[in-house]
Amino acid sequence: MGKLNVNKTAFWVTIVFIMVSPVENILRTEQIFYLIGILSLGFCVINRHQLYIDDSKYIPLLMVYMFLTCYWSADENAFGSLVVIYAELLFLFLQLQFQYSKDEYKKIKIAFLIQNWILLFLCFTNGSYMDNRFWLKSATSGADPNYLSGWFVIPLCFAIEYLFSENVKKVWKMAIVAQVVLSFYFIMQTASKSGLITNACVVTIATIYTLRSIIKDHPVRAILIIVIAVTAFVFAVNHMPAYLIQRLTNGDTSGTGRFPMWLTLAKEMINNPVKMIIGFGTGSVKYYTGKGLVSHNTFLDVLFNEGFLGFSILWCYIVKSIRKKREKFPFTVIAFAGMSVLLLTLSAFNTRFFMLILFLIGVDITEQEPVAE
Numbered sequence: 001m002g003k004l005n006v007n008k009t010a011f012w013v014t015i016v017f018i019m020v021s022p023v024e025n026i027l028r029t030e031q032i033f034y035l036i037g038i039l040s041l042g043f044c045v046i047n048r049h050q051l052y053i054d055d056s057k058y059i060p061l062l063m064v065y066m067f068l069t070c071y072w073s074a075d076e077n078a079f080g081s082l083v084v085i086y087a088e089l090l091f092l093f094l095q096l097q098f099q100y101s102k103d104e105y106k107k108i109k110i111a112f113l114i115q116n117w118i119l120l121f122l123c124f125t126n127g128s129y130m131d132n133r134f135w136l137k138s139a140t141s142g143a144d145p146n147y148l149s150g151w152f153v154i155p156l157c158f159a160i161e162y163l164f165s166e167n168v169k170k171v172w173k174m175a176i177v178a179q180v181v182l183s184f185y186f187i188m189q190t191a192s193k194s195g196l197i198t199n200a201c202v203v204t205i206a207t208i209y210t211l212r213s214i215i216k217d218h219p220v221r222a223i224l225i226i227v228i229a230v231t232a233f234v235f236a237v238n239h240m241p242a243y244l245i246q247r248l249t250n251g252d253t254s255g256t257g258r259f260p261m262w263l264t265l266a267k268e269m270i271n272n273p274v275k276m277i278i279g280f281g282t283g284s285v286k287y288y289t290g291k292g293l294v295s296h297n298t299f300l301d302v303l304f305n306e307g308f309l310g311f312s313i314l315w316c317y318i319v320k321s322i323r324k325k326r327e328k329f330p331f332t333v334i335a336f337a338g339m340s341v342l343l344l345t346l347s348a349f350n351t352r353f354f355m356l357i358l359f360l361i362g363v364d365i366t367e368q369e370p371v372a373e
Helices: 006-027 030-048 055-072 078-095 102-126 145-150 153-163 170-190 193-217 219-238 242-248 258-271 273-278 298-325 330-343 352-362
Strands: 099-101 128-130 133-135 364-366
Touching: 006 030, 006 078, 006 099, 006 102, 006 352, 030 078, 055 078, 055 298, 078 352, 099 102, 102 153, 102 170, 102 364, 133 145, 133 170, 145 170, 145 193, 145 330, 153 170, 153 193, 153 330, 153 352, 170 193, 193 219, 193 330, 258 273, 258 298, 273 298, 298 330, 298 352, 330 352
Parallel strands: 099 364
Antiparallel strands: 128 133
């Protein structure tokens, strides 16, 4: 019997998890999937007899610090709330233990496109409308339409990358065009301002980045793409749902109530310089917003709960990971930038799509096929 190739095994575990993420949301089986994933990847790491302690070291460091802040947290259930967060972070850490080739990384991107088709299927079969907004109930990211829009950011970015790739057949490009159109249809149906703006910006930036090279070699094609894009934009604007138009033009300057909460949290941190450094404790933010709600800002949540110390750990991981990806994997960086903008309006630290983008920027990609073990 041949020896286990731990890299290949870990790779396919990751591929499956990416593709089925929307399904597990609907079936409410995320705990089972996490358990299977952690056991599978943990088994691979044990068989390899080695841990890679590179940028992935920031993940267990963050886990330890979050545990410590529970001791002074205002949330009585702080330790209990760590169970789900720890499962997600542990799975992320185990994912980062394996190197993948460029070819495998391409397959990971394709897995996101398949994930998007699965999500679109669920939107057609399990979606519903409430208060004139499209909802898709989810176990791991809630039922909020704003969170639903977050699932489209990564796939749309990679869809644009493959749409303009010369190595992709026309039949698949036609499928990608349909995918982009259907995605924006449901994004508009959510009536999420931040979701629509973020996804539109991601597609625009990814397209502009691609056009830089196309203009030099195929100027006529580039002009045709611009004309089609402008036409599609005008058509989309003229067919926006009435409720979305109302939300975009209602003149609300409070960020739908977000800005007052952010100001309240900022004042709390300024008045408590020690806690601003060490954090108010995991899960504390909802006790200080004045409304019993999270801040609707992922980075502010981390900064407030875990302080500058905890936030710095996460930030070090992000910055070092982005530096490694920015030259050879620009579309991954664009996807992360878009997701970061959306996260400024969502409390999504423990959502699957946030963990997936952390995996994409942090995973180690080698020039050659990793050695089988």
